[in-house]
Amino acid sequence: MTATDIRASSATLDRSAVTKPRNMGQIIRWLLLFIGGVLMVMPIAYMISTSLKWPHEVYNVNLIPQEPTIENYTYVLEDGRFYWWFVNSIIIATITTISNLLFDSLVGYTLCKFRFPGRQIVFIAILSTLMIPTEMLVIPWYLMSQSLGWLDSYWGIMFPGLMTAFGTFLMKQFFESVPDDFIEAARIDGLNELQIWWTVALPLVKPALAALAIFVFLGNWTAFLWPLIVTNSVEMYTIPVGLSGFGDEADVAWELIMTGAAISTIPTLVVFLIFQRFIIRGVVMAGLKG
Amino acid sequence: MRLYSNLSIKQKQIVWAWAFLALPVLFYGIIRFYPTGTAFVISFQEWNLLGDRTWIGWVNYVELLNDPVFWKVFVNTFEYLLIGTPLSLVVSFVIAYHLDKLRFMHGFLRMLYFLPFMTSAVAMAWVWRWFYQDVPIGLFNNLLASVGIPQIAFLNSTTNALPAVLAPAVWAGLGFQVIIFMAGLRAIPQSYYEAAKIDGVGWWTVLTQITIPLLRPTIVFIVVFSSIGFLRIFDHVFNMTTNNPGGPLNSTKPLVLMIYDTAFNGFNMGYAAAQTVVLFLILLLVSLAQLWLLRSD
Numbered sequence: 001m002t003a004t005d006i007r008a009s010s011a012t013l014d015r016s017a018v019t020k021p022r023n024m025g026q027i028i029r030w031l032l033l034f035i036g037g038v039l040m041v042m043p044i045a046y047m048i049s050t051s052l053k054w055p056h057e058v059y060n061v062n063l064i065p066q067e068p069t070i071e072n073y074t075y076v077l078e079d080g081r082f083y084w085w086f087v088n089s090i091i092i093a094t095i096t097t098i099s100n101l102l103f104d105s106l107v108g109y110t111l112c113k114f115r116f117p118g119r120q121i122v123f124i125a126i127l128s129t130l131m132i133p134t135e136m137l138v139i140p141w142y143l144m145s146q147s148l149g150w151l152d153s154y155w156g157i158m159f160p161g162l163m164t165a166f167g168t169f170l171m172k173q174f175f176e177s178v179p180d181d182f183i184e185a186a187r188i189d190g191l192n193e194l195q196i197w198w199t200v201a202l203p204l205v206k207p208a209l210a211a212l213a214i215f216v217f218l219g220n221w222t223a224f225l226w227p228l229i230v231t232n233s234v235e236m237y238t239i240p241v242g243l244s245g246f247g248d249e250a251d252v253a254w255e256l257i258m259t260g261a262a263i264s265t266i267p268t269l270v271v272f273l274i275f276q277r278f279i280i281r282g283v284v285m286a287g288l289k290g
Numbered sequence: 291m292r293l294y295s296n297l298s299i300k301q302k303q304i305v306w307a308w309a310f311l312a313l314p315v316l317f318y319g320i321i322r323f324y325p326t327g328t329a330f331v332i333s334f335q336e337w338n339l340l341g342d343r344t345w346i347g348w349v350n351y352v353e354l355l356n357d358p359v360f361w362k363v364f365v366n367t368f369e370y371l372l373i374g375t376p377l378s379l380v381v382s383f384v385i386a387y388h389l390d391k392l393r394f395m396h397g398f399l400r401m402l403y404f405l406p407f408m409t410s411a412v413a414m415a416w417v418w419r420w421f422y423q424d425v426p427i428g429l430f431n432n433l434l435a436s437v438g439i440p441q442i443a444f445l446n447s448t449t450n451a452l453p454a455v456l457a458p459a460v461w462a463g464l465g466f467q468v469i470i471f472m473a474g475l476r477a478i479p480q481s482y483y484e485a486a487k488i489d490g491v492g493w494w495t496v497l498t499q500i501t502i503p504l505l506r507p508t509i510v511f512i513v514v515f516s517s518i519g520f521l522r523i524f525d526h527v528f529n530m531t532t533n534n535p536g537g538p539l540n541s542t543k544p545l546v547l548m549i550y551d552t553a554f555n556g557f558n559m560g561y562a563a564a565q566t567v568v569l570f571l572i573l574l575l576v577s578l579a580q581l582w583l584l585r586s587d
Binding site: 026029030032033034036037038040041043044046047050058059061103106107109110114115116117118119122125126129130131132133135136137138139140141142143144159160162163165168192193194197218221222224225229239240243244247248252254257258260261262264265268269271272273276277280283284287288 | 300303304306307308310311313314315317318321322323324325326328329332385388389391392394395397399400401402403404405406407408409410411412413414416417418419420421423426427429432433436458461464465466469470473511515522524525528529532533546549550553554559562563566567569570573574577
């Protein structure tokens with residue numbers, strides 16, 4: 001036997017000895033991760049399951065309702081409040097998202113591709129606002145809203161989030177990858193700067209825009225502290241603020257509370273399930289670059 | 291228009307740049323910087339929102355230092371941080387590390403872990419609050435009862451309430467951290483692992499000598515990101531204890547809830563502003579720590 005043969009045979013030996021436990025190991029690993037994953041979605045599963053149960057079955061720990069009903073949904077939606085809150089949240093999250101997409105990308109683009117006096121100062125100033133927590137600003141924002149009559153209005157809920165330093169920084173990072181030659185070429189073709197940004201640069205950073213849109217929309221859909229402070233009347237509540245008050249009011253009617261919680265959660269879950277791959281990629285991009 | 295066309299290309303660029311930035315600069319000035327200044331100013335004033343604002347110097351800060359509730363809240367806030375951050379870091383790393391080694395239904399498993407991140411904190415706080423109720427209402431106690439284990443008072447106990455409130459916050463954030471960790475693991479060049487394999491190095495050595503050191507930027511990011519999140523915890527606490535926010539006996543009250551209470555229930559604006567300044571300083575320290583940790587790379 002030559003040395004190579006020995007090595008080859010020991011390798012086959014090795015493999016036959018190792019493969020089986022390895023496969024076993026992979027199966028155990030898969031099973032454990034699967035069990036963990038199922039436990040992770042249990043709270044969501046129980047929320048949905050309980051929202052489909054009759055009151056007398058709520059304290060039963062079975063996950064599948066014995067006689068599923070949509071009675072809770074008709075009851076909760078009947079008085080119209082969840083409907084308003086839902087519409088309010090949609091409007092606020094949508095407008096804020098559009099505003100962030102436009103302004104964050106415009107500012108990010110300008111800071112990335114233009115050379116002008118004051119550029120560095122503007123960049124550092126915007127970046128430094130990342131260090132200021134929202135909680136520090138809510139009191140001044142409240143006073144400002146009070147004196148300007150913005151309390152209890154869509155504008156009042158939205159104005160603090162219309163632009164974000166996070167989004168600006170994210171977009172700036174992505175515009176770095178747009179070649180200056182493209183912009184120069186467009187300039188020579190006679191496009192003005194606004195057109196260049198809109199027709200040349202923006203289409204090249206679509207993935208970043210999508211990632212930003214997901215973050216901003218989700219953030220505004222679930223935002224609680226500021227909407228809680230700035231709204232007074234029930235019709236102006238967003239879904240989280242409404243749900244919080246509804247939970248107190250429904251007291252021990254847990255099937256109704258779970259229904260409200262499900263109404264506020266299902267839309268984002270559905271969107272996630274449809275665009276899963278895309279959203280996860282976006283979250284990674286925003287998380288790592290932002 | 292003639293004026294514009296007389297400008298050089300470089301000058302035109304400057305005009306465009308400032309035209310693009312005009313509105314945003316106003317926004318950041320009025321909605322971010324000016325209020326930050328206002329918060330500092332109010333923290334040196336006494337003001338109940340209706341009467342006059344009077345300067346009182348450092349009184350709010352001195353009062354804060356002598357307020358036993360503040361110290362309780364301070365400890366609570368750091369308890370959220372010191373339990374939440376390491377716990378979510380380790381759990382999410384273990385999940386990501388193993389998930390990264392699996393191909394079979396990888397996307398499906400990843401989806402299961404990520405799903406909670408897409409939920410709203412308020413909705414999930416209410417779901418968990420229901421889980422924590424006593425027999426015969428709450429799921430956890432019902433499950434415990436069915437295997438004969440005595441009931442646990444989750445939200446009604448001064449010792450258990452804080453971890454109970456923290457659990458859904460950790461749960462909701464795990465998916466995000468798992469995804470970030472997996473991206474970090476993917477970024478490690480395969481050649482390191484191959485070299486280790488040739489040298490016959492065991493998995494523990496590979497993990498501690500290759501994987502973890504190379505994941506350092508990812509780990510720093512996750513630690514800072516989740517620390518800031520736990521220091522600012524509010525939604526979960528508020529919604530799980532609405533009958534007595536921050537209770538029982540302030541045992542779950544974090545700094546942000548104290549700020550909210552002082553400002554919008556007590557209308558003691560100056561005192562609340564002083565608390566926000568403290569929060570700001572704590573978060574600033576965390577951010578500076580991140581910069582410092584990343585620089586030494």
